[in-house]
Amino acid sequence: MESEDHIDNTLNHLFRQESGKMVAVLIKIFGTENIEMAEDVVQDALVSALETWKYRGVPDNPKAWLYRTARNKAIDILRKKKHSKTIDFSDPERKLLTSEYTLTSTMDNFWKEQYIQDDFLAMMYACCHPDISPENQITFILKSLCGFSTKEVARSFLTSEDTISKRLYRTKEYFRKRKIRPKIPLPDEIVDKTKTVLSTIYLMFNEGYNATHDDKLVRKDVISQAIWLCKSLLDHERTQLSEVYALMALMLFHTSRVDSRISEYGELILLSDQDRDLWNKELISQGNKYLNQSAFGESLSTYHIEAAIAYQHCISESFTKTNWKEILVYYDLLLKIDNDPIVFLNRSLVVLELFGAEEALKTIKKIEDHKVISNYYLYYAILGEIHERMINPNNAVDYYQKAIKLTQSQPEQRLLKRKIARILN
The missing domain is CATH 1.25.40.10 (Tetratricopeptide repeat domain)
Known part of the structure; x- marks a missing residue:
């Protein structure tokens, strides 16, 4: 029988990587007026996994198990709600969910791998609606699509949990009243709306790289989540913008130095005192690749320049040999x-x-x-x-x-x- 620690670690990893995708698919099924219903289904699926895996062990494909469980719970809800007004079944995509003859096959279609990533990105962009304040946009993405707790989001914003709860409520009310349909923006909208998504990712990364309230200065789980979100944008041809490549480069350069920032006793080590042999050369190389890939179009973002600064630190043999003159030019820019x-x-x-x-x-x-x-x-x-x-x-x-x-x-x-x-x- 597998240890509870192994089960907890597997679930925590899945929660960070998959909960947002499941929420996005379930919101497409239930509608944005039922965001809490979607979140509840994901939570129920996770609880079921915890209870079942304790006795039966982690399945060979835990992600598929979790998706299937969420799908089945969603089917139960649809059967119970098909005669109520809670879910708008007049929507063309949901009409087939009211008949037992087409319910299962239609649900299977919602959960096809090729559609899940589109739904996830569409929901991220829906959060960036101009009528929603930037702070509420970022709060909602972190909480509902990235698996962060209210406490973790509050920590990232240096504010109270009560403030975060109010922001989440206002955002959900906005979605509920307007029944916004998530979709990936059109080409002429995508640059502006991607800025908010990138701000969210960068905020997450900074919280992981330099935790503001945690006893641990570095939270690798948050760093990993931020990089994964950025990669999800790069994996979609419509969101392969130069700023996205630049942010990925910036995060990889910083991440390459993580293991040298903390001593074996958990103490912070300044850049001038870090053992550069501990820097991850592979991540630096990957970051350089992404930085080179970011050099297209007419846009020069802050991410491009910050990545260039980070790169100068990464390639320097020592602190004293750092090219400070070049870095000063970048800061002026x-x-x-x-x-x-x-x-x-x-x-x-x-x-x-x-x-x-x-x-x-x-x-x-x-x-x-x-x-x-x-x-x-x-x-x-x-x-x-x-x-x-x-x-x-x-x-x-x-x-x-x-x-x-x-x-x-x-x-x-x-x-x-x-x-x-x-x-x-």
């Missing part, structure tokens, strides 16, 4: 596209390496009054580093202590405390 204070803050670190602490301090003072960074831990952590290099220990400690109060990441807090201890000793 990035600021022309998006005058983001966080980008400017990261640029100050490049200035620190190129021109020293005093020049970096002059640079960072240009944004000291910006509201976005006034409560951002990295702003104070960088100021601490600058003052430490300027041999201003009291100022450095003060800034590090402010940074500690503003981050909920325990590995980051421990790193900052180690810096303080180094100064005081």
Whole structure:
């Protein structure tokens, strides 16, 4: 008999990879006015798997088992609801679901592999309707299509679970009232709508790469999910946009360094101290391939430039040999596209390496009054580093202590405390 840990791990993997696809298919069957019904069927299927596999073991094809179970539960619901107004059977795709003669074969057609990916992408794009706020779009995709819990989504947004629940309710109400029909956008719409999808994927990746509230700085399950979502866009010919290739390259470059970022004791290791022999050369090579593939069309996105910056770090033999001049050029280009204070803050670190602490301090003072960074831990952590290099220990400690109060990441807090201890000793 297989261990409960093996069963739990198998289910958790399936949940991340397949729950969104099942929800998308079930929403197509039940309609967007019945999103919760679709989610409930998926949850029931997962519970059935947990209960059954405990005694019978994991089946040879767990994905097929889960799909079949969800399909059968959906059939039970359709039989019970066929005389009610809960499901709109007047829709041409659902008319055949009301007859026992055509119910099974029609349901089988919904669950064909070649249609499932289309339904999944269609639902992702439906979430990007212009009448839904960007934050609600991203929240809904993370929760309903990516298998994230309300708590995990709240963590990604640095907000409360109650706020996330309200966003989800408003989005579901929007779908319910308007009965939006999910579809992959037309060519003239696809670029703009893909921007929101990519923002969601990047937000997910950043939460996995640098978890904001978790005791573990790196959450490989979230990283894997983000990369998988991006790959799902690249696997569809209509969504093979240059920005998608660029984001894939960026995520692979960062992921290649994951194993060197954390010590065996779970402590954060700065880029300057990382063992570059631990960097995954295969992922760097794949990232370079995707970056080259992104070089088409007239679009130059922030993902292209961020990927170019990450690539410079990946190919450098050591921290001291990093091509900071090239990276500074990329940051200046990035600021022309998006005058983001966080980008400017990261640029100050490049200035620190190129021109020293005093020049970096002059640079960072240009944004000291910006509201976005006034409560951002990295702003104070960088100021601490600058003052430490300027041999201003009291100022450095003060800034590090402010940074500690503003981050909920325990590995980051421990790193900052180690810096303080180094100064005081």
